[in-house]
Amino acid sequence: MAAQKKLPFNPDMLRWARERAGITVAEAASRAGVKEDAVEAWEKENADRVPTVRQARLLADFYDRQFLEFFRGTPPPLPEPELIPDFRLSRDINPDDYRQRITDFQIWAEAQRISALDLYSELSEEPPNVPEKVFTTIESDAEAHAAAMRNLAGPPLQIQTELSPKDQYKFPSILRQHIEPLGIITIRRSSLGSMGIRGICLAEFPLPVIVVGNESPAAQAFTICHELAHVCLRQSAISGKLTKEGGDTKARQIEEWCDAFAGAFLMPASVMYQIQPVPIRPAVRISDEELSQIASRFGVSPHAMLVRLVQLKYVDRSYYWDVKRPEFSAAEAKLKQIMRSKYYGSRYSASLGGLYTSLVLEAWSSGRITNHQAAEFMGIKNLEHLHAIRDNQEM
Numbered sequence: 001m002a003a004q005k006k007l008p009f010n011p012d013m014l015r016w017a018r019e020r021a022g023i024t025v026a027e028a029a030s031r032a033g034v035k036e037d038a039v040e041a042w043e044k045e046n047a048d049r050v051p052t053v054r055q056a057r058l059l060a061d062f063y064d065r066q067f068l069e070f071f072r073g074t075p076p077p078l079p080e081p082e083l084i085p086d087f088r089l090s091r092d093i094n095p096d097d098y099r100q101r102i103t104d105f106q107i108w109a110e111a112q113r114i115s116a117l118d119l120y121s122e123l124s125e126e127p128p129n130v131p132e133k134v135f136t137t138i139e140s141d142a143e144a145h146a147a148a149m150r151n152l153a154g155p156p157l158q159i160q161t162e163l164s165p166k167d168q169y170k171f172p173s174i175l176r177q178h179i180e181p182l183g184i185i186t187i188r189r190s191s192l193g194s195m196g197i198r199g200i201c202l203a204e205f206p207l208p209v210i211v212v213g214n215e216s217p218a219a220q221a222f223t224i225c226h227e228l229a230h231v232c233l234r235q236s237a238i239s240g241k242l243t244k245e246g247g248d249t250k251a252r253q254i255e256e257w258c259d260a261f262a263g264a265f266l267m268p269a270s271v272m273y274q275i276q277p278v279p280i281r282p283a284v285r286i287s288d289e290e291l292s293q294i295a296s297r298f299g300v301s302p303h304a305m306l307v308r309l310v311q312l313k314y315v316d317r318s319y320y321w322d323v324k325r326p327e328f329s330a331a332e333a334k335l336k337q338i339m340r341s342k343y344y345g346s347r348y349s350a351s352l353g354g355l356y357t358s359l360v361l362e363a364w365s366s367g368r369i370t371n372h373q374a375a376e377f378m379g380i381k382n383l384e385h386l387h388a389i390r391d392n393q394e395m
Contacts, residue, residue, distance in 0.1 A: 011044055017069065021100075022101040022195075027062075083102075084237060085235075087237045106200075112187065134149065134182060143269055149261075180354055184231060186224070187209060187212075190214040198239050202236055210228065210231065216301065275294065303328040306328075307320065
């Protein structure tokens, strides 16, 4: 039997795509199901070994590139957007880490927004404008604005507090369902956490975009509210964890305001005061058991609750920063939260959110776009998944 002819993959393009995605040789080898020396051989000049079509397609998906790019002689021209301000203030974060991956991701997020605007045009509809009452400035009272926003767009507090422990994973989706009618696209993207990012806000109007990662449901809910605060401030941002001190003064002020907003949105001060009056002076510590009990009443994480207790001066800030923060960070680093929809096709809608998904489905159902165009808008290759989304739509 004649040997199968090698496909003319360009080794330089294989290496370029991997490096641009910020992916190591070991990670690429694991995805392709080969040893590291195989990937290294594929990327060598005048390579005498090439991946199979299946392996190359796996890598193209992993690198978030087009399969046919591996045959190009040179990299394709790519737009470089004005970068979103990076407010990751942790000392553990180097602003240059994953810079190209973050740039590519921003291009993708902007493309989702432009696609949504195109869909509104196809439907002969005007995209919704975020109500003026949403907007504010950093000089405003975060507590008061969060209360106003909760009345405008938040689910009733009763829905949040009465979720059973086994159903609390649903709360981020409930939040997204209430926020999106304001004209805000919400997206979930699992790769954010690997870049030290908790959330991203693309404050472009109309249709600003909020992106969150696959944190635990309680942490994800806090991040959604934090990024909503960025929309309120009309401030695009890449958000990470705060440090105890330091960082650019303006950036830190904005991140602290957004954290205060998120805490107030999820744990209103008026309700906290009903549970327990504020002490004359902050307590030097709080037991884990008491902290968990209070957190469970709001369906939030003990971490978020302790931040809130510090904000409201129930607990001394040094207990959080010096004692509990290192514990929370270590525990969160070990957590690998995977949130999967019951139906595989619906995972696309869970990622892209209800607003974007409903636009695609409406344009598809009305015949404004074809099956294949709808699949492209959703980033789907298998048309069966498109039908699964329509039949079993969920956030």
